[in-house]
Amino acid sequence: MGLSQQTIRRSHVHHPTLSTFGIFGYNFVKRLARLALRAWLLEARESGVKMLEKFADTLEEYQEGILNYYDYRISTGPLEGTNNKIRKMNGQAYGYRDLAFFKLKILSLHTTKYALIG
Helix, strand or coil: CCCCHHHHHHHHHHCHHHHCCCCCCCCCCHHHHHHHHHHHHHHHHCCCCHHHHHHHHHHHHCHHHHHCHHHHCCCCHHHHHHHHHHHHHHHHCCCCCCHHHHHHHHHCHHHCCCCCCC
16 A cells, blocks of 8 residues: 555655655765665654655665666666556457557557557
């Protein structure tokens, strides 16, 4: 279960620095990002918002993977966006008889900027 909008707004008002990590700027190096992330984790744990504290625990478990961004500077965002488009198309394609056409639509996803129909 995610955080409610009210809880998020309340945490931003009382803890404005929790609104962003601020560690993914191009001027950060891994060492400084690690310090910024640790400071954020500490502030999140002291916020009194239980779900935010739990999120901080989870984030701490994955911090090495998150901080690896500074070693490789790549993001899975485009891949996740493509997967989301395929899932959406698959839902719309329920009942298609022509599997080859569906495959063509998937292969053309990376080159199109508009909705594929029919």
